[in-house]
Amino acid sequence: MSTADYQEKIPNNVGLADDRRLQRALESWQPGFRDWWAEMGPELPTEDVYLRTAVNVGREGWAHFGHVPVSEYRWGVFLADPRQDRRIAFGEHKGEPAWQKVPGEYRSALQRLIVIQGDTEPASVEQQRRLGYTAPSLYDLRNLFQVNVEEGRHLWAMVYLLHAFFGREGREEAGELLRRNSGSEDSPRILGAFNEETPDWLSFFMFTYFTDRDGKYQLGTLKESGFDPLSRTCEFMLKEEAHHMFVGTTGVDRVVGRTARLMVEHDTDDAGPHGAIPLNVIQKYLNFHYSVSLDLFGGETSTNVANYFSAGLKGRWQEERRKDDHLLIDRGAYVDAVEDGEPARVEVEALTALNTDLRDEYIADCESGVKRWNRILAEAGLPHRLALPHRAFNRYVGAFAGINASPSGEVLTDDEWEAHKGAWLPTDTDKTFVASLMHPVYEPGKIASWLEPPRNGINGKPFDYEYVHFL
Numbered sequence: 001m002s003t004a005d006y007q008e009k010i011p012n013n014v015g016l017a018d019d020r021r022l023q024r025a026l027e028s029w030q031p032g033f034r035d036w037w038a039e040m041g042p043e044l045p046t047e048d049v050y051l052r053t054a055v056n057v058g059r060e061g062w063a064h065f066g067h068v069p070v071s072e073y074r075w076g077v078f079l080a081d082p083r084q085d086r087r088i089a090f091g092e093h094k095g096e097p098a099w100q101k102v103p104g105e106y107r108s109a110l111q112r113l114i115v116i117q118g119d120t121e122p123a124s125v126e127q128q129r130r131l132g133y134t135a136p137s138l139y140d141l142r143n144l145f146q147v148n149v150e151e152g153r154h155l156w157a158m159v160y161l162l163h164a165f166f167g168r169e170g171r172e173e174a175g176e177l178l179r180r181n182s183g184s185e186d187s188p189r190i191l192g193a194f195n196e197e198t199p200d201w202l203s204f205f206m207f208t209y210f211t212d213r214d215g216k217y218q219l220g221t222l223k224e225s226g227f228d229p230l231s232r233t234c235e236f237m238l239k240e241e242a243h244h245m246f247v248g249t250t251g252v253d254r255v256v257g258r259t260a261r262l263m264v265e266h267d268t269d270d271a272g273p274h275g276a277i278p279l280n281v282i283q284k285y286l287n288f289h290y291s292v293s294l295d296l297f298g299g300e301t302s303t304n305v306a307n308y309f310s311a312g313l314k315g316r317w318q319e320e321r322r323k324d325d326h327l328l329i330d331r332g333a334y335v336d337a338v339e340d341g342e343p344a345r346v347e348v349e350a351l352t353a354l355n356t357d358l359r360d361e362y363i364a365d366c367e368s369g370v371k372r373w374n375r376i377l378a379e380a381g382l383p384h385r386l387a388l389p390h391r392a393f394n395r396y397v398g399a400f401a402g403i404n405a406s407p408s409g410e411v412l413t414d415d416e417w418e419a420h421k422g423a424w425l426p427t428d429t430d431k432t433f434v435a436s437l438m439h440p441v442y443e444p445g446k447i448a449s450w451l452e453p454p455r456n457g458i459n460g461k462p463f464d465y466e467y468v469h470f471l
């Protein structure tokens with residue numbers, strides 16, 4: 001098991017000390033990262049925060065917990081341990097040894113995948129940078145910062161690959177990752193969802209549930225990559241990613257739990273006047289974040305994705321557990337499409353259907369969150385239920401981009417959509433109401449009115465632990 005070297009300026013388990021050129025390249029990128037963090041990272045000033053830092057990459061005890069100033073977090077480069085004699089599991093190169101260097105013919109495709117992945121990481125930090133001002137508890141504030149520093153580390157992970165394997169172009173792309181900004185008019189982030197705002201904590205919980213979950217699935221496919229350094233990088237990132245989704249899942253649990261409690265206590269459908277978020281507003285936020293995240297999977301059919309798979313660059317979710325030939329030649333698969341103006345499933349070549357394959361896996365996973373939130377409503381004795389909207393709802397990428405669909409999948413004219421969308425997506429009034437609840441609660445053990453306290457604290461600490469010290 002490899003232990004991270006913390007004596008180094010850049011903690012790492014990739015033997016940076018033995019590669020002076022790479023070390024110098026990364027050390028020359030580091031000040032730009034620090035400037036970016038100071039300018040675009042969390043705005044709320046704090047003294048220190050109870051954070052976990054990766055110390056090795058093994059299964060158990062990989063993290064150290066302690067109070068550290070956020071801007072002095074030790075961002076480093078960690079790859080999961082190599083698998084001996086790892087072989088490419090799919091595509092034209094199936095059975096060949098995994099690549100330790102970038103194959104020339106796939107250089108630009110691999111670079112593109114790494115840049116897209118890398119671009120999302122700092123984007124999410126930018127989107128969340130003001131949330132500290134309205135944290136509902138110290139526990140939540142700590143979780144926000146934990147997510148932020150780890151997204152920063154994920155940027156480091158991709159920048160390492162760009163510097164180590166893609167020469168001058170890679171170094172230029174690493175610079176661009178700090179130059180583009182979420183929501184910028186001139187140089188926006190690459191993927192749509194990463195230019196949306198995360199203005200309040202309900203958005204943050206929905207983002208970490210739905211959008212970080214896209215991250216889980218995309219990283220899962222890159223973990224299968226024949227390019228071994230990418231695979232090992234993503235494997236370790238997935239470990240950190242689990243906590244981000246935990247923040248989303250339990251965050252929404254706690255919001256739904258509080259709303260349900262107040263609905264029962266006050267025998268009302270509208271928990272708003274009692275200081276919680278009305279269930280219909282929670283549903284609208286869910287509709288928004290889910291549909292925006294579905295767009296992140298790209299078109300239903302894609303020659304890009306077919307090429308990535310055939311080349312052995314990007315596999316399927318759980319590729320090695322799939323019981324087929326891992327080549328997918330001359331095979332068919334069903335994808336979402338629009339036929340005669342209506343949502344339908346049509347058969348296409350399996351290779352071009354892989355974005356849909358991944359989206360389907362993702363959707364099934366999202367259903368489990370909805371089930372769990374509905375259990376909370378049922379246990380409170382309420383008949384209300386949350387639901388995932390139809391896949392065609394509010395889509396701007398892929399087959400459904402050309403139609404308007406209601407959450408139940410009914411196709412609408414432009415006028416009908418305009419007339420109804422306020423019932424399905426957060427309106428300015430909804431957002432203003434949610435914003436009105438977002439008062440900071442920084443006293444240990446205290447919590448805002450609109451969510452339940454967590455069941456457990458962090459790393460065995462109680463909820464009323466001082467997770468964050470202020471200046």
Ligand code: BYC
Nearest residue numbers: 117120124191192211212215218295296297298299302304
């Ligand atoms: N917005 O052939 P298609 C995460 C472009 S999240 C804007 O269907 P493809 C995280 C596409 O680039 C995970 N443009 O696309 C979460 C293409 O452009 P070109 C991030 C879009 O390539 C929370 C064109 O449309 N990682 O980690 O099959 C916090 C045609 O599309 C969008 C990855 O995504 C969009 N939504 O699939 C922090 C993994 N969708 O070639 C982090 C790497 C498509 O015509 N990326 N386009 O110029 C990929 O695997 C693929 O590029 C995509 C798109 C799945 C994104």
